[in-house]
Amino acid sequence: MSLALASQAHDANWPDLAADACTLTPGMAELGQAIERARKMARDRQRSDGSWQERADMGPLTTALVLIALSHVDAISAEDLADGCRWLRNAQLPDGSFLGRPFAPSGDLSATAVAASALSLSPHAEDREASARAHGYLMAHGGLDAVANLAESGDIAPIAMAMARLLAPERVSVPALSVLVLPKLLELASRRVVFYGLTTLLSISLIAQSLRATERRSTWLGERMRAQQLARAVSLLSLYQNRNGSLMNVVYHTALLVPALAAAGVAKTDPRLANAIAWLRSRGARSSAGLFFDVYGSDVWSTASYLRALLLSGASRTDDAVMRATAWLLACQCQTPQPALSNPRAAAVLTGGWGFQSGEDAYPDCDTTSAVVEVLGRALLPERSNTASLPAPLASRVCAAVGAGRQWLLSMQNPDGGFPSFFWGHPSKRPGPIMLRPLRLRFSDLSLSEPSAWLRRLAESSEHLGDPATEDVTSRVLLALAQTGTELSAPETRRALEFLQQQQCPTGAWWGRWKVNYLPVTACVLAAFARVGDDLSKDGAQRALRWLVSKQNRDGGFGESVDSYRDPSLAGVGPSTAPVTAAVLLGLIAAGQARGQAAARAARYLVDRQRDDGAWDNADCVATLVPPNLFYVYDGAARYMPLEALASYRAELSGGADWHS
16 A cells, blocks of 8 residues: 555545645745744743753642652641642542543542642641542542552552551551662662662652651660661662752652651751752742642753754754753763663763753663754754854864763663663563553562562563663664764664564554654654664565554644553554654654655644744643653643654755755
8 A cells, every 4th residue: 555545544534635735735935934933932942041941740649749748857838838739729620539640531549649648738728628529539439448559559649648647557558678678689679670660669668667666666686677777778769869859850759758768767957858858849830820840850851852953943053042052961961970770781881871851960861862962963963064063162072972972872772772761781571562551569468578579579560660672762862873973784773773673563663662652653763764774665664654654634643642552452543733743744754755645744734733922732742651651741842843843844845955044
């Protein structure tokens, strides 16, 4: 089937579009106007330091958890507690529940339990009444037994309710501290489990133990062993703590860290706890609805993405916006060696990566590093000889940073050829989709006298708790390496391509760990194939192209629901959104399909739906935290991705004409 026929096959009621193809394709003037509006929007959003920042909104849970954590250590003002509770009240649904993820169709048991706990801490009647309504929802959906059972999946709702004195701490099923701090167990577990998974379990265990310790009687030897365990726990929790006090720059994890350190006996004047509290407070933001806390910031990722869109849309390398963004990204490169648990190989490169946010000292990731290396390489090496270059001093710094970033990335390539997000060497994922069902740990089944059983249980859950190489991260690393000089014949390229070939689904699509879901990742893999010079006439690439085009909606756009994580038959199915449409258009362009009907209709969709301010609506598009349950809203993709896609589309149609300002 041809690509044109495949696109029509998705909807038998479509008219014959071939005769009207010229009316579908946006003209150069129309494209230029859309691009200029979007460029102005992007420039207007740049901050004074050269960076861009976009919200990462997970919903009510993070705000509620911060209120509980800070209240638990008596580190929140009455005003902030009242403002935070007011924000929660504004987010409460009519049935008393709270959403567990943005755009969810109904309330969530865990998020409602945490929000009920936070609201119960307020002395104000309206907050107490809102807490009671949330509690009523819990009672109608399994009661406290159902909440307590959530602990079996590592959910934090039971410990949140326990901190608010709404659930007896004895009912919170947690791994024993004595098991979690066993050095050998930790060493073995770290080869299969992401460290933030271990810190979550460790934090919950410390808090629960502290809440239960009303009258502890022990021998001198027992107290000494307990003191050693607590010291070991604090050392582990601090291993990935940044200098700014956060744990991996994530509000969720830092909100657990604060009461956990206090439970371990760390004084509030100790920099580890004091800085964590200060950082957590600094993440608060106010709106007309009250005080809220997003799950994390996004400034490094957002800056790299906006900078790429500006460069592709014609911004000069000597443009002030470009140079300030470039210099800002250079300052965010990780210079402190990451802990050896991230990459235990003897010759591992432990510096040179980038984290998702600034201030990330110990937790760089391959995804963000590839985005930064790619755009710095693009800024360093203009596509055309008549394009202005970066000033020599800045170019020299960029060259050194790109070299260090490449070395860090190459050091993270797994034995299977793919690239993980954070940790080298975790077991490979099976081909195709994983994490189809929520995590179930069932720690209450295990005996304290059998540490090996705990390790087996963690190993069995490595699909959810591990950090294997994935299709989306691997394809983006390939794009970065190719942009900065790696060729098709390089061993690292061949191994990565083999990994991607093995991971392809029978439909021709690729599953997405960090993007929702098959559509944007399949497009990115195709772009990686094209960028490294692989043969796109191969069966795998052709099947992917046919699958992509077959999923085009009648309006010309593309969209995909989070339901595709639980049900792979829904891959590529969903109402059109600007970010997904832009991602697919970029994939089609990279694969040589810019002049095809599918690309024209996707471009028309984007042009027609641009707002007057130059941006696009995000609709219900979300980014992935932990599928199939945890997602967050990231509106930035609806701003810079359509700009990049339309600029790339214009460049292809114009045959490489210069558009640089």
